[in-house]
Amino acid sequence: MIDLIVFTVLTISVLVLSALIFALKDVLHAAIALASLFLFNSLFFLLINQPLLAVVQLFIMVGGIATFLFVGVGSAAYSKFWHTKKVVLVMLWAALFVALASSLNGVSFTAELTPTTFWSSNIASSLQSSAALFYVMALAMFGVSLGAIILLKKTKRNVKK
């Protein structure tokens, strides 16, 4: 029973926060709503007994959110326009939700009840085959982030001149 109450509270929080991203006029506040959404989403992971994935998700998203906050502050001057058509958003959301939820109609998950918790010992075996790909991807992302910083510094210098 307590699980269901926590689940309901988390669901309402997550849906309200995701709606707030578009309802708020300021990008910075939208980024804060998104950060809170990630936090509540990681609590969902705890609810299904996956503490490792909850922590990993939270740590990875912290990096993204820090960048979003910086861009949110920096782009405040470029964001002064009416950005979201809320009626279109609600109508599209309803249509998409009904379309997606209709796939659950008539489906029963009877083969469940064998819950598994994901632990760090699973990582090595499941990622072994793709380790090289992730290394290449990580190096590429590192290069791109360095390039982005250099470009930003260059732009700042040009503006000063």
Place this chain on the structure above:
Amino acid sequence: MIPVEYFAVVSFALFAIGLAGVAATRHFVLMIFSIEVALTAATLIATVFFYFNTDGNIMLLLFTIWTIAASEAIALVAFYRYISKYETNMDVAQLSKLRDK
């Protein structure tokens, strides 16, 4: 224990908000946020199905989703450079002007 269907419905609702957000907003940063919301829903439903089915190799999928989510932040910074350089705004309807500059 909470049934799988409940988690699926929440994930669908989140994913629908993400997709609808991409279509309904004109703000570039909010579009990126919408994609993040959709990716969050994807991680949630993938983890839930892993939890109840045991035999799935979920880590590859989750790492891919997290990599895409992290790359978006970098793309946003690189894009912000052009916005600030050419003094345009974050309206995607105005972005075609960047092509002429």
